[in-house]
Amino acid sequence: MDERGIDSIELRDYQQLLYNICVNKNSILYLPTGSGKTLIAIKVIDHFNDDLKKPLSEGGKRSLFLVNTVVLANQIHHEIKNMLGLKVACWNSETRKTTWSKERYQNEFENHQVFVATAQLFLDAIKHSFISIQQINVIIFDECHHGRLNHPYHELMKMFKYIDPLDQPRVVGLSGMLIGISSSVNETTVKDELKVLESTFLSTIVTVHRLEEYKNVLLYSTNPTENFITYNMLEPCDLATQLIAKVDNIRWNLSNMKFANLLTINPQTLRKTAPKKLKELSLLFEDFKNELKEMGIFGGYLALKGIKVQYELVKKQPNQHKDILTVVDICIEGVEEMLTMIEDEVDMKNLTANDLIENSSYKIRILFGLLKKMFTESRVRDLQCLIFMTRRFTAKCCYHLFKKYSELEPSFPIIPDFVVGVNSELPESIDEALNSNNNKDAIERFRMKQSNCICASSVLEEGIDLQMCNLVVMYDYPMTFRSYIQTKGRARTVDSNYIVMLPTQKKQSFLFKRDVYEKINLSLKKMLVMKACDRELDEDGIENERREVWEPLITKRRALLNNISAVALLNRYVSRFGNANLMWTREDKGPGRIIAILKLPPKTKIHGVIRSDPFDDIKLSKQNAAFKACTKLHDIGELDEHLMPKYY
Missing domain, CATH: 3.30.160.20 (Double Stranded RNA Binding Domain)
Known part of the structure; x- marks a missing residue:
């Protein structure tokens, strides 16, 4: 057996206490980011190690660690392999690109001891009965608060009702927030949310028992200094107004074009509608309008360049309908006209750093000023920054804006990169070129300090371990409790900063929301910290979460x-x-x-x-x-x- 890194790691007192609970009963482990939930989970797998050494034919079992993203699957796979010295398989869309037979699944199960998998892949294997839940001794559900409604976590737990309780695996959920995607949750509905979570996973939520222990947890957890920066949304300049009018005119003309031969059935509504691709081609102009308003003329210029690439990629696709090609040609013509309008006003061939700033929005100027100040005046050496943006397109445009400014102003301290999710529903888009390897490379460059600033969409909000991050900037303010807690948790080091950019007119409404978020957090602490962990599960709640719409086959x-x-x-x-x-x-x-x-x-x-x-x-x-x-x-x-x- 390989070397076991786990043997040299001593659990902290609160980790040991929670580990003891998890090995003896189904548990949802509630601890803040950075306090060692994953380590406890790996120790739980190690506790059941004896089962893993046996062949399945002799009563052997396998352990399972479920995650929600490919990047996280790769990260956890690496950690378990190094810590336990076991044969660890990683199942995700990168490692399993084709449909496997039952024999292939059984061979995988016979020749590995621990499986790290994205949830849907493993659920498919269970539903097709290629492998059985009875062959598993422990299931770890990472970020288990996602397990609501039709999520694969929820679907997998529903299948426990067909298994004798004595044959069911140990269940351990991990969460730093407990509240899922709901944006309507408040301090009065938290209890109901927790009851649903416990009923889903047949588990009770466990955390530290004493206030002193909780204070000890906070020493190892994220607790960045929080600040707010406001900015005014200025009226668009004359050129921006002309560009917006141009876009509106193009979209109006496209909406009035008749494509009777292209009408399709919308898969969501089952009504006749224009093809989704036509709508997407038109909506790309909305991306441009958004970046123009948010980032100014130069940001809009970068957006137009990116949009033109996407249109050209569509045009190169084989067997495109002539009406689609007609729309693409109209769109490309419109983009080229707008690029010319900008180039007539701004000398892009002889652009200077000052020109770039002068042709950027007030919000971008505030962001530049903030980063320059933080990177040149901060007491913290080697700042590593994440900038979160709601839209993937904004993240990419901001990256290119930083990159261009760095070329024009060598003293600019930012070495930018970007990480965004992939839109699998638009295969002809530039997102297809941004495969997961690019994301992995960007994350690795950040860890190696070859870059110091990642412009990111929500894909980096959760789960990814970037312990060197000490500055988080919310370019778009968080709209939900989940987003607020998760992004704040990305600032991992001591002396970290969490900075939220806010339009002046939105400050009061956000502060009200933030107050609600803090009350939710306080409610969670009051209900769970210093409370006994031997609560009885709600049988009616369990039955409700297991209920099918109709009898399955x-x-x-x-x-x-x-x-x-x-x-x-x-x-x-x-x-x-x-x-x-x-x-x-x-x-x-x-x-x-x-x-x-x-x-x-x-x-x-x-x-x-x-x-x-x-x-x-x-x-x-x-x-x-x-x-x-x-x-x-x-x-x-x-x-x-x-x-x-x-x-x-």
Whole structure:
């Protein structure tokens, strides 16, 4: 066995206490960022190490660490491998690019002891019964507060109802905030939120027991100095006003173009509409307008350059409809005209650093001034900064703006980089070129201090371990409790700073929200710190979280199909017939009575239409029709007992 880094690590007192609880009962571990939740979880896996050494055929078990992102999966995989010296597999969209057979899954399970996986991949393997929950001795759910509604965490925990309690694995949830995506939560509804979380994971929330211990936790946790910087939103200059008018005119003309031959069924509403691609082509101009207003003329210029690249990528795609190409040509012509308008006003070929600043918005000037001050006057050496932005496009434009300014002004202390999520629904966009390798490289450069400032979207808010970060700037102020807590938690080192940029007119409303956030945090502390951890779970709550919309299909091999997985499975089945597509329509029978009507491609063995039961939600109607189709396909042998399409 390889060297075990875990043997040289001694747990702090509060970590040891919580570890003892987690190995003995299902628990949701609530600790702030930086206090060692992941270490405790890895120690729990190590506690069940004896099971991992045996082959499955001799009663051996496997341990599972579930995460929500590819980047985090790679990070946790590396940590567990180094700490435990075990055979650790990493399942994510990078390592598993093709559909695996049952034999491949079983081989993976036989030859590895611990699995770090993105949640959906592992859920698929469980639902198809390629592996069973009974083969697992412990499941760690990282950032478990995501496990609500239709999230893969929630779906996986629902399947526990089919397993004898004696055969169920130990469950350990990790969270630094407990509250999920809900933006409506307040200090009076926190208790209900926690009850739902505990019912979902069959676990009680545990944290430190005594106030003295909590103070000790804070010594190791993030607690940055918080500051607010306000700025005035100025009226756009004459050139910006002309550019906005130009964009509005282009979009108005596009909206009035008739594309009868291109009308498609919207997959969400099942109504006839213009193709999504046409809407996306037009909406790119909204990206430009946003950057023009937010960043000024030069930021808008960078946005236009990026948008032009995206249009040209669309044009190069094979087999594009002539109407799509017509729209692309109109858009490119409009972009080129606006680039010329800017270049007539600003000499881009002989641009100076002062020119760039003068043609930037007041908000950008404030940001530049802040960064210059922090990096030149701060007591903290080697500042490492994250700048969070709501929009991915803004993050990329800001990166290019910093990069250009650095070229023009060598004394500028910023070495920029950027990390944003990928829009998988727009494969022809520039986002496709930004694959996960770019994100990994940017994060590694930041860790190695080859860069000192990452412009990021929300993809970096949660989970990624950047312990060297000591300055967080919220270019766009946080809109939810979750965003506020998570971004603040990115400032990891002692003497860190957390700075929120606010429009002057929004300051009071944000401070009111922040007060609500602090009250929520205080409510959590009052309910959990210094409270006993032996609370009884709410049986009615558990039953409610396990409830299915309708009875699932369970095959002889124990594969399971419910409303959540029906549409994806049907699409997988149809994909075997090449370019054939499902045909969807809808029928409205009155309030609360929407029927989805489905017709499979002619090459399939199901002919005629399939009608859903009536629902008040078109999404449920569509899922119901897909579920009926999959059930029929299974009945006639087109889907096997693992609910996989048969290939001939």
